[in-house]
Amino acid sequence: MARGSSQDFSSTRHHSFHWTRKVRSHENHDPKPAPSSSSITPKRKLQSIAVSRLRSVIASLSRNRSALGSRVVGTLFGSRRGHVHFAIQKDPTSPPAFLVELATPISGLVKEMASGLVRIALECDRPKEEDAGGGEKTRMPSRRLVEEPLWRTYCNGKKCGFGARRECGGKETKVLKALEMVSMGAGVLPETEESGAGDVMYMRAKFERVVGSPDSEAFYMMNPDSNGAPELSLYLLRI
Structure with a gap:
């Protein structure tokens, strides 16, 4: 999935508004009454x-x-036997603006990343309604893109189940709290009596956020090596 072709950026249209000046009526003429609301x-x-x-x-x-903002903190985490969770935060101490659980096992994603670049695409459908002819037509979404509850998931072009938006519960909060001092890197958080979920694998990095339209956003992992391509990219698309 190429960076340039994975986003459907809509061009901004500039509308020109024509302003008219109200001319004061001559003293010898009666001013015209203002138009009523019924007109x-x-x-x-x-x-x-x-x-x-x-x-x-x-x-x-x-x-x-x-x-x-255009620079965010992205964290992949999950227990060794669990699924991938991906959290987007404004900074390491802020609550997640977007938290999704993917059907992909965390161990499988680690292997995928070790083999090369990883492109994850999350797709959801625009809301539809019936038109006068009995068919379906799309309508303006009532929620923000990051608030969509269910996603079709693709990893490097291959479909890999569904993803679901999650609220940040107790276990997720403890993981992100433990990583507040980590700006970037990967490792393992050992199991604790409070977590009860086994060792938690994680990877944290800064991401560049690009908003193409209300229906498309992309997050590119910022590589410390400026000459290297991002190792991980996440695309959100509402189609």
Whole structure:
């Protein structure tokens, strides 16, 4: 999965608005009364609703970008006999903005990464509704991309089950708390009486976050070697 072709970046369209100046009426002429609300045409009402929705989407996207930023902390972790968990945080001390559990075993992903570059793609469907003709049509998503609950998972182009968004529970919180002082690296957290989940394997790194549209985001692991390609990339796509 190539970096350049894995994202469906939408181009920004610039709309030009024409402003008109209100001219004061001559003193000898009676000013025209302001149009009543009943004179507003249905077409203008629809245009007003469309502009309002567009502003809402742009404002929401701007808030999301500013909240998480373009540099994030990504952590892969899981018990030796368990599944991969992937957490995205603004910084090591903040709660996860995105936490997903994949069907892939952590041991399998470690082997995959040892053999070369890894590209993980998570896909979900846009919401649909019935149109007047009885068919289906897509509609504007009501949730942010990172809030989607279920994902189809692909690793280096091969389908490998599904991923599910998780809330950060007690066990996940303890793992991330234990890794607060780790800026990047890989290792094993030994089993404790509190965890009861066996040794936990982890890998942490900084990721570059690229937002293509409300329906596409990508996270590229930042390699300390500036000449090297990212060893791990994660793509979120709503199609």
